[in-house]
Amino acid sequence: MLRFSTAGESHGKALISIVEGAPAGIPVLASDVNTQLARRQQGYGRGRRMKIETDQAEFISGIRAGETIGSPISMMIHNKDWKNWEEIMSSAPIDTDPAARKRAVTRPRPGHADLVGMLKYEREDARDILERASARETAARVAAGAIARQLLSCFGVKIGSFLTELGGIVATRPSVLPDDINDVVDESQLRTFDPEAEKEMIRLIDSAKRDGDTLGGVCEVVVTGLPVGLGSHVSWDRKLDGRLAAAMMSIQAVKGVEIGMGFEAARLPGSKVHDEIHPVTDQSGTAEELSLKGFARRDTNNAGGLEGGITTGAPVVLKVAMKPISTLMRPLGTIDMNSGLAAASTVERSDVTAVPAMGVVAEAMAAIVFADAFIEKFGGDSVSQMRHSYEAFLASVSSRKHSVFVTDHARAEAKLG
Ligand code: EPS
Secondary structure (H helix, E strand, O other): OOEEEEEOOOOOOEEEEEEEOOOEOOEOOHHHHHHHHHHHOOOOOOOOHHHHOOOOEEEEEOEEOOEEOOOOEEEEEEOHHHHHOOOOOOOOOOOOOHHHOOOOOOOOOOOOOHHHHHHHHOOOOOHHHHHHHOHHHHHHHHHHHHHHHHHHHOOOOEEEEEEEEEOOEEOOOOOOOOOOHHHHHOOOOOOOOOHHHHHHHHHHHHHHHHOOOOOOEEEEEEEEOOOOOOEOOOOHHHOHHHHHHHHHHOOOOEEEEEEOOHHHHHHOOHHHOOOOOEEOOOOOOOHHHHHHHOOEEOOOOOOOOEEOOEEOOOOEEEEEEEOOOOOOOOOOEEEOOOOOOEEEOOOOOOOOOOHHHHHHHHHHHHHHHHHHHHHHHHOOOEHHHHHHHHHHHHHHHHOOOOOOOOOOHHHHHHOOO
């Protein structure tokens, strides 16, 4: 089982990411992690913090000579902004009443964890809550996700994402996605495939900024190169669709997840939803070619690559919706927790939107879920042991006469959505 945890406050000294259960032999360079961290920092509409930070992971353990060694991997991402917060975030005891401390937050922001956290954890200063609730924590998730990605890439799995909606403006998506989605969309300011919609979105972000407002949106995450058979139908907590949805919903400000056709499937009859299975008539070729071709094909992928909580071999497609950031420069109404009277909520430096970054975080969370599912299915303490088991499974599935093993991702993807 692959486990990961993070620690760290937004303006604390550093963020820490610990990944446990990764097999030995995954090739990992600092640049593999840092490239992902840099991608998370991009996107039009981010605030000043992203200009302060250049997130870089320092490997503390678990990686030697460019490879994982099977022990827990720990990484540290230093917060450059710490130097401006050392006194406020210091662990040393102070005499000041918590609610009167420098930069104390006593007017909770609607939509943030401020109020519920203050009540639950009995804190007078919401900074004790917001520092950890902040989406800054997602940098540590992206570092963990980068390790998971490296494992998945040993098996030809690729994860990409792109923005499809921002503040109600919809971007079109090509019917055939490029082989490397991120290579294309990372070049654009909002990580979209639609330059016209993007221009409109940028205008909307500029006007939201002028109005002191914030914007949400939707990203699509696409995972290709997956074999059939990851996850399981047998128990609720082994279903991969549930595990993916939970991972996505755990991302700060995410409010909805759809898999494949998603909510649209609820509006259509079964005949328009389920992906029919056809025999592959051309069964010529070597065993290897046949295993790549499969004995069955689907012309659609409305299921989004998952049936019964198990991968079908087609791309897994997720849509992830993020609400607008809850720090508004033109603040919403709240109460002052000191006086109990009506007040304007606290204004902290923030972003107008962070939807493009959310897509990168969603990729990282998907990578962790799939790496875990790979380890569960193919076991092993090293990548080469996993590979043996993986190849044996593929050989066994493809030797079945009526196998539904589909690996023709490009074809399934071409007809998608
Ligand atoms: C973020 C860092 C934060 C915010 C944002 C995400 O930095 P700071 O609070 O110092 O400006 O930019 O966090 C929030 C939107 C939030 O609500 O906390 C990051 O590294 O992604």
